[in-house]
Amino acid sequence: MADSIYRPDVVIVGGGVAGLTTALNLAPRKVCIITKSTLGVNTSSMWAQGGIAAAVGINDSVKSHIEDTVATAKGLADENVIVKVVNEAKNIINDLESFGVNFDKNDDGSFDLGLEAAHSSNRIVRSKGDSSGIEIMRGLIEKVHDCNNITVLENVSIDSIMSENNTIHGVIGRLAQDNIPDNHVIIECSNVVLATGGLGGIFANTTNPRSSYGEGIALAAQAGAVLTDMEFIQFHPTGLDFGLDPTPLATEAIRGDGAYLVNQNEERFMLGIHPENELAPRDLVAQNLFKQIEQGNSVFLDCRKVSSEFETKYPQVASYCQAAGLNPKIDLLPILPVAHYHIGGVKTDLEGKTSIEGLWCCGEVAATGIHGANRLASNSLLESMVFGRIVAKNINSLPIKKVNKINPDFIRMHKEKTKNRIRAKKYIWQLRSSMMRNIGIVRNHSSIIRGLHDILKIERESKGLSAKLNDMILVSKFIIIGAYLRKESRGCHLRSDYKNTEDNFILHFDLKFSDLDSKITEILNLADNANHKQVVN
Numbered sequence: 001m002a003d004s005i006y007r008p009d010v011v012i013v014g015g016g017v018a019g020l021t022t023a024l025n026l027a028p029r030k031v032c033i034i035t036k037s038t039l040g041v042n043t044s045s046m047w048a049q050g051g052i053a054a055a056v057g058i059n060d061s062v063k064s065h066i067e068d069t070v071a072t073a074k075g076l077a078d079e080n081v082i083v084k085v086v087n088e089a090k091n092i093i094n095d096l097e098s099f100g101v102n103f104d105k106n107d108d109g110s111f112d113l114g115l116e117a118a119h120s121s122n123r124i125v126r127s128k129g130d131s132s133g134i135e136i137m138r139g140l141i142e143k144v145h146d147c148n149n150i151t152v153l154e155n156v157s158i159d160s161i162m163s164e165n166n167t168i169h170g171v172i173g174r175l176a177q178d179n180i181p182d183n184h185v186i187i188e189c190s191n192v193v194l195a196t197g198g199l200g201g202i203f204a205n206t207t208n209p210r211s212s213y214g215e216g217i218a219l220a221a222q223a224g225a226v227l228t229d230m231e232f233i234q235f236h237p238t239g240l241d242f243g244l245d246p247t248p249l250a251t252e253a254i255r256g257d258g259a260y261l262v263n264q265n266e267e268r269f270m271l272g273i274h275p276e277n278e279l280a281p282r283d284l285v286a287q288n289l290f291k292q293i294e295q296g297n298s299v300f301l302d303c304r305k306v307s308s309e310f311e312t313k314y315p316q317v318a319s320y321c322q323a324a325g326l327n328p329k330i331d332l333l334p335i336l337p338v339a340h341y342h343i344g345g346v347k348t349d350l351e352g353k354t355s356i357e358g359l360w361c362c363g364e365v366a367a368t369g370i371h372g373a374n375r376l377a378s379n380s381l382l383e384s385m386v387f388g389r390i391v392a393k394n395i396n397s398l399p400i401k402k403v404n405k406i407n408p409d410f411i412r413m414h415k416e417k418t419k420n421r422i423r424a425k426k427y428i429w430q431l432r433s434s435m436m437r438n439i440g441i442v443r444n445h446s447s448i449i450r451g452l453h454d455i456l457k458i459e460r461e462s463k464g465l466s467a468k469l470n471d472m473i474l475v476s477k478f479i480i481i482g483a484y485l486r487k488e489s490r491g492c493h494l495r496s497d498y499k500n501t502e503d504n505f506i507l508h509f510d511l512k513f514s515d516l517d518s519k520i521t522e523i524l525n526l527a528d529n530a531n532h533k534q535v536v537n
């Protein structure tokens with residue numbers, strides 16, 4: 001099969017809220033959106049239950065939204081980014097409404113706002129209760145289909161970013177049809193926007209689509225981009241433990257509506273831990289839930305006191321419960337903490353620029369600095385859309401460049417690298433289990449070293465046979481290095497061997513692909529020396 005070649009002005013990898021917003025703001029530039037599936041399918045955006053945090057309530061203010069975001073971030077956020085994003089929330093809601101997105105309203109026309117953890121007011125603008133992602137994506141997708149300047153390439157996976165002398169030349173991918181060997185898609189282009197989402201799929205328990213395994217981070221890293229804050233993985237306390245992979249989410253808004261967290265003795269274990277009890281910051285709730293599980297308890301979401309309109313207010317959660325044979329008005333819902341959101345990623349500045357000329361990032365793949373060490377609920381769709389617009393505005397301000405041709409040697413190398421389509425189910429599962437066990441909610445020196453050895457063993461044994469597994473291995477290594485280096489507990493990074501938050505760790509660990517091997521060798525040598533000392537003593 002001949003290669004398919006495209007030459008748009010801008011290529012956007014990823015078809016969630018961040019990618020679509022960027023595309024819609026790039027007109028009249030010729031844009032190509034690449035998505036691994038049908039547009040919108042299997043994106044975290046589509047699965048988002050929460051909504052968009054915006055200070056549109058009568059007693060609320062932008063100042064208060066900014067303060068809550070700063071407090072949640074535990075000293076690591078870039079306040080300039082917070083101000084920039086939060087200030088735009090109302091405009092984003094207006095834009096979406098102008099695209100025909102319907103938000104939940106009260107009889108008087110005001111927004112029916114949800115309450116989520118660590119927000120000092122009801123502030124979550126949502127749609128059909130817990131179906132915000134579906135409605136927002138419906139509006140954006142319809143608008144994208146109306147735009148003549150946007151081409152959507154569906155079922156295409158990108159495997160490489162081509163860059164030379166720190167400048168982007170394009171991307172290379174393939175049609176996701178395993179049985180066709182030479183189905184390469186080559187896109188020559190001087191501006192690449194990564195909007196590939198998160199990496200929950202590298203953990204055994206996650207709310208993310210399985211296709212979210214950090215491939216945007218792997219692509220950017222291999223092209224030479226700087227990554228940062230890789231250790232900060234936010235775990236959501238209320239994944240529904242119904243034996244499904246990925247784990248269905250029970251939105252925090254249900255707790256905002258009066259649901260409790262209890263153990264098998266119906267004890268509310270969050271009482272007395274934080275003044276907001278079940279609505280304490282998410283890191284604290286996830287960690288206490290984990291503690292209950294470690295003590296041998298079972299944990300549940302108790303929705304029995306939530307309003308009688310459960311099915312109308314939370315149709316997604318109600319349908320998961322129905323499929324599992326549970327009735328939230330009568331039954332306790334078994335839960336478990338799950339990898340939900342990656343705070344770190346490809347480092348960007350206030351303009352969405354990465355360290356590579358022509359490579360831009362927005363959405364979960366980007367580390368813009370807004371979330372610090374812990375993300376305030378429902379700030380991420382907002383961040384994605386604000387940065388989608390910023391990236392588009394910046395690209396629009398640049399002259400349209402003559403496209404650099406991709407070096408044929410690079411294309412040959414790429415084809416060689418992606419020749420094997422062997423599925424690596426066994427190794428992928430080993431990696432996901434190890435990451436959850438060792439680099440999950442609570443980490444320490446021993447678990448981090450165990451995790452590193454596991455990943456290196458998987459790498460040795462799998463011999464590079466699967467592009468997906470290779471990306472997962474690479475991304476896991478970066479997370480492990482970040483987790484090793486941060487010898488403190490802060491926000492969602494909890495180390496049982498360094499329980500305090502330390503002033504000298506108000507810093508970010510920037511990592512590059514070129515440093516990876518030397519960092520790993522250093523960590524293993526230090527760990528060996530420490531073991532040796534223990535044996536001698």
Ligand code: SIN
Pocket residue numbers: 049050051250251252253340341376377378379380
């Ligand atoms: C939720 O609905 O609980 C999740 C919202 C978020 O993660 O921002």
